[in-house]
Amino acid sequence: MAVAIAATRERREGETRCAVTPETVKKLIALGATVTVEAGTGLGSSIPDADYAAAGAAVKPDTRAVLDGADIVLKVRGPTAQETSALKPGAIVIAMLDAWRDKATVEALTGANATAFAMEFVPRITRAQVMDVLSSQANLAGYRAVIEAAYAYGKGFPMMMTAAGTVAAAKCFVMGVGVAGLQAIATARRLGAVVTATDVRPATKEQVESLGAKFLAVEDEEFKNAQTAGGYAKPMSPEYQAKQAELTASHVVKQDIVITTALIPGRAAPVLLTAAHVASMKPGSVIVDLAVEAGGNVEGSKLNEVVTTPNGVTIVGWSNLPGRIAADASALYARNLSAFVGLMIKDGVLAVDLEDEILKAAVVTHGGAVVHEGVGG
Template sequence: MKPVHRAPTIAVTKERRAAETRVAATPETVKKLIASGFSVVVEAGSGTTASFQDADYAAAGATLAKTAKEAIGKADILFKVRAPVDEEIAALKAGAIVVATLNPHQDKDALQALAAKNATAFAMEFVPRITRAQVMDVLSSQANLAGYRAVIEAAEAYGKAIPMMMTAAGTVAAAKVFIMGVGVAGLQAIATARRLGAVVTATDVRPATKEQVESLGAKFLAVEDEEFKNAQTAGGYAKEMSPEYQAKQAELVSSHIAKQDIVITTALIPGRPAPKLVSAEQVATMKPGSILVDLAVEQGGNVVGAKLGEVAVTANGAKILGIPNLPGRVAADASALYARNLMAFAGLFLDKDGAFAPDYEDEILKAALVTQGGKITRPELTS
């Protein structure tokens, strides 16, 4: 006979950070978590903004709790989309595990509060980009939807048709869309803009992206010098480029930007402010009614003049969209993908016999760990 183990309890609560519509578990993942040996408690109303109802969680086997405190109090693990707020941290039992996108470089207060509570906290942003962790890669799953939604938001704000249309009354020209930064979000933006019928160009400092851009039917634009050929980290991220390269690239794209109808910027560097890709002078060359969507606005923005949560209208009539949390605008799908990421991550807490026995030397858990034993575990997060 297999040994009988106590089922570790996962709590899921409402997101209490401003404008967060996603949820950290869905009825689908609740059912699978329970089947794999967990019990799940869900605060009532947690999934409402993502179109998941309490009755569906209950039908999947979850216990419903009236309050966050009730849900969290006896839980071994807390699943969140964003970092828990003070009242949730206060409700944690000592040594409880917290799994969320913690924004640890910026939200130091939450990190310190989790450490003070003796919580073992994992930042899903730090899951390494290795083969066995692909199913846990929240940055990719959410960026994919952000890139899609950026194009939809741009198309709505643009006020003209995106595809070329030939009619008896004349021809409507296709919109010109320029994607700056070709990671997961950028590639999805290219694919979405192409599906809508736009003429798409894209740029990135990583040479490996050229083939990807062209495979999607877009044209690649970059200064392809020696620095460009070595502009990618082993983890697949873009390196910050030298001022000299940035000047050459800016010169190349300046004339290009002036001809574009829509520009979407997606460049992020982990733990650093977003690099500035579009200057005020470049914005000033754009046509009236043209649109810029800054996906990096929550980390300072790629576009000079971008304002978080606002649409900035420039003197020349261009619009800069500083929309936060684009994945949250497709909350049902974003939640479904994120919840599957967390479900896969939770599997690392169980040993081969199904017992709750996290191996903190596992390379994935070790990379994502940010607080344990009353301390912040990564030195770069303490400064």
């Protein structure tokens, strides 16, 4: 019997993306699977039900009918309680589970005896690049952050020379140079801004400069060793943070746009801009906090709100920037998922090898237990 794959409509507030597209429906069917999609799954990404049907998927209006007998369930966010209750025992759920923070969903999946994989835990190794949802979504988030900043900013980004005089280029400061930060730098440069960027990882200096931006950091001995083997930033000492804060304080005063992107896996986002930093900025300046969902890099940012401070600084705190470019975000995420599913289906048969280094790193629940050390500990 063919492997049954199901995708349901996203029900988490503000989630416009979807886990399958007509393109990936065809890819999944080519693996030897059947695909069932809940009606309305692609509406937020401008994908009508008819396009799924034309690609070979069965489209059903009822959630339980979609999930009935499904071997693999594909989601953007973790399933709701209603969806979890409809899973067959042993069903595989693949989603961005936010497993470190969303303990309730992890517990529900454990209780349902589901084998759940968190796509945010896919290791950043060469073999898994095509499955790296953090990179695919962060790339779009970095781009969209600049677009949001440009929308909120009351002036133009590029220098413009006119008969009536010259318009100065905006000054944009990007804090945190991962995938999102690099795309934010590239986008701000394309719009004509003068860009500076900072990160605690020394390897990012060359990347920043290659994009035509200026690198800003306290480059001491701690800075030289501030990166994990996996390429993530290490938590910095209070002494280093104080020196970096002093450098930041003298720099942000001059900036028109600040975009913060710093995240540390499994921890609250580090505070990069204090209330004092924000208070020192010029009226009309804009800050976009990409880490707001993890507690925020900016003191005073609020989840899913745009705040204007007493001194006239706008702080943008949208939590799901990729969802604001849903069609492209869904296309990339669905390709990540289809590649991940490809590890589990061999010759049309479900064959999940939990010793595979990618699956082993990403599995959170299995056999009625939490099996991911970082989540269970």
